[in-house]
Amino acid sequence: xxxxxxxxxxxxxxxxxxxxxxxxxxxxxxxxxxxxxxxxxxxxxxxxxxxxxxxxxxxxxxxxxxxxxxxxxxxxxxxxxxxxxxxxxxxxxxxxxxxxxxxxxxxxxxxxxxxxxxxxxxxxxxxxxxxxxxxxxxxxxxxxxxxxxxxxxxxxxxxxxxxxxxxxxxxxxxxxxxxxxxx
Ligand code: HEM
Numbered sequence: 001x002x003x004x005x006x007x008x009x010x011x012x013x014x015x016x017x018x019x020x021x022x023x024x025x026x027x028x029x030x031x032x033x034x035x036x037x038x039x040x041x042x043x044x045x046x047x048x049x050x051x052x053x054x055x056x057x058x059x060x061x062x063x064x065x066x067x068x069x070x071x072x073x074x075x076x077x078x079x080x081x082x083x084x085x086x087x088x089x090x091x092x093x094x095x096x097x098x099x100x101x102x103x104x105x106x107x108x109x110x111x112x113x114x115x116x117x118x119x120x121x122x123x124x125x126x127x128x129x130x131x132x133x134x135x136x137x138x139x140x141x142x143x144x145x146x147x148x149x150x151x152x153x154x155x156x157x158x159x160x161x162x163x164x165x166x167x168x169x170x171x172x173x174x175x176x177x178x179x180x181x182x183x
Contacts, residue, residue: 003157004147007103010161014168019111021175027115028122034079035178037130041076042087042174045069047105047167050091051098058095060102060146066139071129078127087177089170092163096156099147100163104171106143109134 001009025036048067051059060066073083092101116131152160 002148003099003150003152003160004103004144006157007100007161007164011104011164011168014165014172018168018171018175021172021179022111022115024175024179026122027119027126030079030123030126031181033119033123033126034076034081035181036175037072037076037079038081038084038181039171039175039178040130041072041083042085042177043089043167043170044072044105045083046086047089047091047101047170051101051105054098055095058098060106060143062139062142065137066106066134066143068130068133071133075127075130084174084177087170087174090166092166094156094159094163096152096159097163097166099150099152100160100165101167102143103147103160104164104167106140108171109140 022036022039025032025039027033027036048069051063052067056063076083092098112131112133113135116128119126119128119131
């Protein structure tokens with residue numbers, strides 16, 4: 001089984017939880033869309049900043065162009081919102097944990113493509129720089145090539161799964177917190 005399939009299988013339920021929570025925001029309502037973005041903003045900017053400090057060999061090709069914090073904060077500003085305090089997150093401290101964290105960050109683009117289409121229908125003209133980031137670029141394919149080139153032993157694979165699950169848990173906390181915001 002390759003590393004992507006191992007990570008996907010090990011985090012299926014984590015993904016189902018964030019998918020459900022993220023899907024709970026009604027993208028037709030500006031306040032809900034704002035809350036959805038705030039849920040992301042509690043995790044993505046601090047996590048990208050932490051990964052920025054990693055040794056270059058621990059980052060996928062084109063890392064600087066993959067970063068989405070600027071696009072996310074620009075969308076929030078257009079909605080009159082500012083980034084919330086960061087969610088509690090275990091910053092990935094090893095190369096293997098970073099592999100797992102990056103898998104979740106880069107994989108979340110796939111749902112973004114679907115959500116962007118929903119947003120365009122539900123709220124034409126809503127700021128969508130974040131969900132549209134990387135459109136037309138083969139970022140997921142080149143990420144998977146990089147992921148497949150990682151040779152992790154069983155202990156490292158375990159650390160990568162933990163790294164991935166830590167990031168999913170932070171997004172879950174971010175969505176749960178954002179969902180408590182008054183409409
Ligand atoms: C409403 C919210 C979400 C929806 C509708 C959604 C939907 C999707 C879809 C359609 C895929 C592609 C599945 C496939 O190719 O088989 C996907 C993959 C993925 N999503 Fe989500 N997603 C959501 C939220 C998230 C969030 C918040 C994260 C992480 C922060 C995330 C992480 C991932 C990952 C890592 C994959 C790649 C799985 C793989 O194929 O290896 N998703 N998502």
